[in-house]
Amino acid sequence: MNWGQAIADAVALGSLYGLVAVGIGLVFGVMRLVNFAYGELITAGGYVLAYTGGWPPALAIAACVAAVIALALLQERVAFRALRRMGASPATMLVATFAVSFLLQAIYLIAFGSRGQIVGTLGSLNTAFTIHGVDIRWIVVATVVTGAFLLGATAALLNRTNIGLHIRAAATDFRTARILGVRANRVIGFSFVVAGFLAAAVSVLYTVSNPLVQPQMGVPITIFALVGVVVGGLDRLWSAALGAFAVGFVYGMCGDLLSSQSSVYLPSVVYGLVIVVLVLRPAGLFAPLRARMVERV
């Protein structure tokens, strides 16, 4: 086994899951809603890329971003905002995200079939370069760089802009934010736009290594990112992203460590490690850091 290559691949997978976690965490922050239909945004992006294979890559990516953001806003406007206005309970909202997830998967199945579509956009990034005997694919570099850039850009957006300030306030105490004049629909809508943008980025990066897009493509990505979010802690974006990165990294390493025959056990191994982590640190990997934060009242 080539350790350098394994680590590079695992870092790339961890970066992808980190992006997914931030997308899920942003919406959770302002709505206290885990959007299980987030994976279907990634899948939608994959289909757009598959059907724009003949376009120049920049145009195909732009179409992917536009379509995924539009679908994210559609989810918010049609399903979640309507339920919110009716005063639906958090449990109802959560079930609604499952419903939206299954509905979109069914639509993809009917519209695009079960055999899947192939994405060719940015396929050239699968070529590798060699450093000290380690073959590293360009997509690994692209994923890590893009992931780091987008995480940094999201952090800058949240920390340096007014809308970011409003999102942080709403994520902490939505009722007080509204009393102060923060527009609930605008903040939530903007969070979905950013989450959609991140989902589109994941679509582009993920389909380079996994070009077959099927209706359920986004489900395992979402589940693993969510597991990572639970491991890291969903109350803070950085801990959610780090948790998801850790799970992605472990998943990637285990994928390389296990033989191809044993790879069927890969999810079990990862889930087993997660259980061990949660048994040892029930509040999440980063709980001690949070516990040190004392607030005066």
Place this chain on the structure above:
Amino acid sequence: MSEPALAVEGLDVRYDGVPAVRGIDLEVGRGEIVGLVGPNGAGKSSLLHAIMGVVGAAAGDVRLDGRSIRGLRPEQIARRGVALVPEGRHVYASLTVEENLRLGFAARRDRAGIADDVDWVQGLFPVVKEFSGRNAGALSGGQQQQLAIARALVAKPDVLLLDEPSLGLAPTIVERLFATLDEIRGRGVSILLVEQRAQLTIAFADRTHVMANGQLRLTLGPRDAGDTERLTAAYLS
């Protein structure tokens, strides 16, 4: 005759059918300070929340300069010129003092004069300037209260709703707080002040309503501050 800055007409609030506020009528004129006192559970906070749109009114109306705001969302009401300083202050502990203050801009109807208003607020509450880079959670209770009021004021409201601003504060700080409210009124801001310190409020406000069991029982003026008999009777009614 001009419309009052805030008029509440026959307002009812119910929680799961249980009445919390019943047929409240009150007015706050421009630049007036109206007190609202009463025992715990009288419905004072519910009334403020209903005015602010945080809870729905079962009946009645709330008018701002003669225009109904009933049924509007809290953020819409804030942008119409009503600011609520909620009980418990609700400053954002993990945000800096400066960021908390900036949140107050969200409800401003115009961007002009922000710097002047911030200067004025920082003059009223120097702590806001002194600790601008510090997390609000690191401030003392009194400092947080000042920040909460400052945050409401930079929204440039016409009507300021204060829910027990003196809660947990030392008497000297309360005196200073009330003097500051007088300055704020001087700028034409109308204030509806919910308080537990009944006698202090009655002596300070232009008039004070005593609320019990969801209803207004009595209205007193500053000269009635020593009338503990009527006040006690209204509390127990």
